[in-house]
Every structure is written in structure tokens, then in C-alpha cells.
Amino acid sequence: MARAKPIIEFCSLKGIIIQAYGTLAPLIHYAGGPVDPVVQKVARELGATESQVLLKWAHQVTNGGPVVTTSSKEERLMEHIQVFTEIKDLSDVQMNAIAEAGKQSPQPFRVSRDSRLVASLAWPL
Ligand SMILES: NC(=O)c1ccc[n+]([C@@H]2O[C@H](COP(=O)([O-])OP(=O)(O)OC[C@H]3O[C@@H](n4cnc5c(N)ncnc54)[C@H](OP(=O)(O)O)[C@@H]3O)[C@@H](O)[C@H]2O)c1
Known part of the structure; x- marks a missing residue:
């Protein structure tokens, strides 16, 4: 799956809820990867x-x-x-910075066998 953003937008239009899992993968599976410095910067800001x-x-x-x-x-x-x-929303700039870093990650976007959409961090948006 090269690009997930259109699917997210389609699901939003149709009222389909997307559930995220494996969200902490950059911390526990890909420590030192491309998402790390961006997330650390956003964490400091927030x-x-x-x-x-x-x-x-x-x-x-x-x-x-x-x-x-x-x-x-x-x-x-x-x-x-x-x-x-307690944590305020990320800004568009912060959201996009993480998504851009996620494009360098090996973690793929996945669709489960029972057709419910599931997702994880580092989607190639
Ligand atoms: N990932 C999948 O493919 C998948 C698919 C279907 C269902 N699930 C289910 O979804 C649930 C959540 O799994 P997930 O894979 O989505 O989990 P996740 O949120 O990506 O990671 C959870 C793991 O991260 C560790 N963790 C939490 N905070 C941390 C921190 N600050 N620094 C370092 N490690 C930290 C936890 O270990 P500690 O106990 O040490 O805090 C826990 O083992 C599970 O019940 C799983 O079975 C997962």
C-alpha cells in the first residue's frame, strides 16, 4: 500500500471508523529509526x-x-x-512532520483479513 491518506479520507466520508494498533512500534521495534527525532521534538514542544x-x-x-x-x-x-x-492536539505541522518521517519507516499499512481497516504508525500517508 503506497498511500493510505485517500483510504482514510474515504472511510471518513463513509463513516467507517479506523482503529490504530502497533502505535508504539517506533519506540519498541524501530528505536533509532527515522520517526524518533521528530517524535522527540514534538514531545518537547508539547x-x-x-x-x-x-x-x-x-x-x-x-x-x-x-x-x-x-x-x-x-x-x-x-x-x-x-x-x-491532558495532552493538547498536535498541530498540522507536527502531524505532517511525523507522517513524513514515517514514510522512511519499514512499517507497512495493513488491511486485516476480515476487511476491517486497521492501521499502525508510520503509514506512508
Ligand atoms: N500489533 C499488532 O499487530 C496487533 C494486532 C492485533 C491486536 N493487537 C493487540 O493490541 C494490543 C496492543 O498491542 P500493540 O502491538 O498495538 O501495542 P503498542 O501500543 O504498539 O505497544 C505496547 C507495548 O509497548 C510497551 N510500551 C508502552 N509504553 C512504552 C514506553 N513508554 N516505552 C517503551 N515501551 C512501551 C508495552 O510494554 P510494557 O508492558 O513494558 O509497558 C507494550 O508491550 C495487544 O493486546 C495486542 O495483542 C496487536
């Missing part, structure tokens, strides 16, 4: 953690879709909840 930026980005890029994540650590779970209670 006074947020990197995982909060990634979860917020996924929520905004899916036009408010649910973001699936998990943690075995209470402090991280609290951090994740704060994404939706």
Missing part, C-alpha cells in the same frame, strides 16, 4: 512523552478513531490515559 505523542498522532490521523495499546506498568497506563485528558 511537554509530553514520546509514547503520548505517538498515541495522540494515531488518534488524530484516524480522525478520532480508537487507539489500541497496552502496558503491564501502571505508570504507563496512566500516561496513556493522559493522552486524552
Whole structure:
């Protein structure tokens, strides 16, 4: 899948909800990759953690879709909840900067076998 943005726009028009998962992949699978420095910069600008930026980005890029994540650590779970209670929205500039960095990532856009659209960070938008 070369470009996901038209699919997101189509789904929004049709009322199809996109769920994001694997959102923290840049932190846990691709540490040191192209998304890292951009997310770190946005985190500094927002006074947020990197995982909060990634979860917020996924929520905004899916036009408010649910973001699936998990943690075995209470402090991280609290951090994740704060994404939706305390962290302000990323600006268009910040959103686009992460998307541009994501184009360099090996993580693909995927459509699941049961035809529900699922997504992950670093979509080639
Ligand atoms: N990824 C998929 O392909 C996929 C597909 C279908 C369903 N799911 C399900 O969706 C749920 C979420 O999975 P996901 O893959 O989407 O998870 P994710 O949000 O990309 O990553 C969650 C993992 O990140 C770690 N983590 C959380 N905060 C962190 C931080 N600040 N720094 C470093 N690591 C951090 C957690 O480990 P700690 O416990 O150490 O915090 C947890 O193991 C799971 O129940 C999974 O089974 C995933």
C-alpha cells in the first residue's frame, strides 16, 4: 500500500471508523529509526512523552478513531490515559512532520483479513 491518506479520507466520508494498533512500534521495534527525532521534538514542544505523542498522532490521523495499546506498568497506563485528558492536539505541522518521517519507516499499512481497516504508525500517508 503506497498511500493510505485517500483510504482514510474515504472511510471518513463513509463513516467507517479506523482503529490504530502497533502505535508504539517506533519506540519498541524501530528505536533509532527515522520517526524518533521528530517524535522527540514534538514531545518537547508539547511537554509530553514520546509514547503520548505517538498515541495522540494515531488518534488524530484516524480522525478520532480508537487507539489500541497496552502496558503491564501502571505508570504507563496512566500516561496513556493522559493522552486524552491532558495532552493538547498536535498541530498540522507536527502531524505532517511525523507522517513524513514515517514514510522512511519499514512499517507497512495493513488491511486485516476480515476487511476491517486497521492501521499502525508510520503509514506512508
Ligand atoms: N500489533 C499488532 O499487530 C496487533 C494486532 C492485533 C491486536 N493487537 C493487540 O493490541 C494490543 C496492543 O498491542 P500493540 O502491538 O498495538 O501495542 P503498542 O501500543 O504498539 O505497544 C505496547 C507495548 O509497548 C510497551 N510500551 C508502552 N509504553 C512504552 C514506553 N513508554 N516505552 C517503551 N515501551 C512501551 C508495552 O510494554 P510494557 O508492558 O513494558 O509497558 C507494550 O508491550 C495487544 O493486546 C495486542 O495483542 C496487536
